[in-house]
Structure formats: structure tokens, C-alpha cells
Amino acid sequence: MGKILILYFSRTGNTRKMATAVAEGVARVSGMECRVKSTREAVAEDLTWCDGVAVGSPTNFGSIAWEMKKWWDEVPFDLWLKLDGKIGCAFSSSGGWGGGAELNCMTILTILMNYGLLVFGVTDYVGPKFTAHYGAVLAGEPRAEHELESCRRLGQRLAEFVAMHKEGRTDADPVRQIYPREPR
Numbered sequence: 001m002g003k004i005l006i007l008y009f010s011r012t013g014n015t016r017k018m019a020t021a022v023a024e025g026v027a028r029v030s031g032m033e034c035r036v037k038s039t040r041e042a043v044a045e046d047l048t049w050c051d052g053v054a055v056g057s058p059t060n061f062g063s064i065a066w067e068m069k070k071w072w073d074e075v076p077f078d079l080w081l082k083l084d085g086k087i088g089c090a091f092s093s094s095g096g097w098g099g100g101a102e103l104n105c106m107t108i109l110t111i112l113m114n115y116g117l118l119v120f121g122v123t124d125y126v127g128p129k130f131t132a133h134y135g136a137v138l139a140g141e142p143r144a145e146h147e148l149e150s151c152r153r154l155g156q157r158l159a160e161f162v163a164m165h166k167e168g169r170t171d172a173d174p175v176r177q178i179y180p181r182e183p184r
Contacts, residue, residue, distance in 0.1 A: 003033050005037065007046070007056070008039070014138070015092070022054050051166045062099065126150045
């Protein structure tokens with residue numbers, strides 16, 4: 001059974017709502033266990049438990065919220081060299097479009113890479129001109145179906161990669177599901 005942690009910080013509730021939608025996407029892939037925890041609840045053992053983690057933070061001045069940065073600076077510090085090969089992705093809400101949400105996702109991905117995680121973006125579109133290349137990003141509260149679907153698709157893709165890479169389930173290969181082609 002694949003294990004997914006969705007770790008988030010939310011001040012207004014928007015990022016928490018995104019985390020819930022990411023969890024809905026994880027549930028689309030059979031055999032996944034999912035924990036959704038805020039930075040106030042999560043402990044280092046949650047990272048050693050999981051095979052994959054989706055990290056969400058509001059965008060503050062074009063970057064990660066200090067509460068999320070503090071969590072990564074302090075909580076898993078002793079896990080250095082123990083998280084290598086886990087799979088990670090990012091999501092962020094911001095006050096408005098152009099507020100730096102993609103930069104925030106890149107910051108989150110950089111933190112995950114520093115801990116040895118493999119990271120990814122989503123290349124397929126969930127609405128006209130709307131994709132999660134660097135992670136799911138929204139301005140404000142997720143309302144529109146394509147906004148919620150970007151979060152769900154991120155969670156689904158994380159679960160597919162965990163199923164494929166950690167459990168050897170080639171049936172979960174997202175590339176073959178989106179772009180069918182001859183076996184390699």
C-alpha cells in the first residue's frame with residue numbers, strides 16, 4: 001500500500017481547501033493511504049512513514065510562508081539522508097494572479113530536493129490554459145472546477161508515481177495513461 005502525506009500551512013483556509021482536493025486526487029488511485037496534516041499537526045515521523053508528499057503553502061511576498069519554512073528548518077532536521085528517493089510535489093494559493101505562486105512552488109520543490117526527494121510537475125491541462133507545471137497554483141479560494149481539478153490531478157499524479165516507483169505497478173504509469181504508446 002502506497003502512503004501519501006499532504007502537508008500544508010493555511011492562514012485563511014484556501015490552502016487547506018487545496019489540500020483536501022489533493023487528497024481527493026490521491027483517492028482516485030487504488031491502494032493508497034493518505035494523511036492530511038497541517039504544519040501544526042505533522043511530526044517528523046510522518047515523513048518517514050510516507051512514500052510521497054504533497055506540500056502546500058500560501059504565497060507570502062512571492063515565496064513560502066514562514067510557518068512552512070520553519071517546519072522544514074526544524075522538524076525533519078534529523079532526517080537528513082533518510083528521505084532520499086521519496087516523491088514530492090507542491091501547491092500554493094496566493095492573493096491574486098501574478099502574486100508569485102509558481103515561485104513559491106519552486107521554493108517548496110527546492111526544499112524537497114535538498115532533502116533528497118524526487119519532484120515533478122504536471123504537464124497535462126485541466127482547463128483552457130490551466131495546468132500545474134510547477135504544482136497546483138490558485139489565486140484565492142479554489143472555486144472553479146478546473147481549479148479544484150488541478151489540485152486533484154496533482155494528488156492523482158503523486159499517487160500514480162508512488163504506485164509505479166515504490167510498488168512496481170506499471171498499470172499506474174501516468175505517462176501511458178495520458179499519452180498511450182507502444183511499450184518501450
